[in-house]
Amino acid sequence: MKHQLDLPPDYEPRVYVVDDDEGVCTSIADLISSMGFTACTYTSAEEFLSGTDNRINGCVIADLRLMGSNAIEMLRKMKSEGYEIPLIILSAFVDVTTTVSAMSEGALTVLEKPYAEQELWDHVIAAILLNAEQRFARRWLLEYHSKESRLTEGESEVMRLLLKGLSNKSISHQLDLSARTVVMRRKAIINKLEVDNVIDLAKLITKAQIIEQYLTTDNVVAEIKCQLQE
Incomplete structure (x- = not known):
């Protein structure tokens, strides 16, 4: 069996x-x-x-x-x-x-x-x-948050707007950044989260959100983030 x-x-x-x-x-x-x-x-x-x-x-x-x-x-x-x-x-x-x-x-x-x-x-x-x-699920989520924790505050800000479907030009205007800075941060996000493009990034984030919701009753998400801070 x-x-x-x-x-x-x-x-x-x-x-x-x-x-x-x-x-x-x-x-x-x-x-x-x-x-x-x-x-x-x-x-x-x-x-x-x-x-x-x-x-x-x-x-x-x-x-x-x-x-x-x-x-x-x-x-x-x-x-x-x-x-x-x-x-x-x-x-x-x-x-x-x-x-x-x-x-x-x-x-x-x-x-x-x-x-x-x-x-x-x-x-x-x-x-x-x-x-x-x-x-x-816990192991996968730990690995995901480990990668996510490598993002800078600026990269996280750009990622949030990318996931809303904004173009590089719109992000540049909204955050008052140069086009080159947005491109560099976008590249860093893709590399650090180990995905190929923004579509795969969206899929990754969605998967993480689903798993977090699944494990919420056990306070697993909070425990994982505490582990990463130790």
Whole structure:
């Protein structure tokens, strides 16, 4: 199954199972192994948080009612510590309040026990594909903002007008610059953002805006810009 998903070659997801019932942990771990993924098991939220860090990839499966912090409390701690990995919550007692609370905190889904193996399987695959997609998007956005940060203030000003469809002559007039200066700044923009022309530049900016919107809920854009300033 793992090889059928066409995951990036440098992406090595694991499935982290958190349940204080050893039998349940073993059962889920066996299922995950049969899918071709590595499963790591933990008996509490505290053990999981102390045994991992926010760089892990793949997905987390956690029982709602854990000894110590429950799965929703664990999810809040994960968010505060910068984890960027989908969480699937399992519970024998699923109601509207619990489901809304869990998913509003960022849980991918809440599955009611007993569940069909195929149902859990499908959600694990969806979670891993989502994690891989978000990871790629974050990496692409970091690379884009790294290039964008090389633009001078004057170049950014010219780029803004280019994207509005203004000609070199109109930009020259509006910014009170010589035609040569506009041409030089335009060339610098194309080179620094590694595109061939203004049309490709517009496509690049549009892609960046779409990805930023997609990742906004995780405050990823702000985090990326902070990284570039460090």
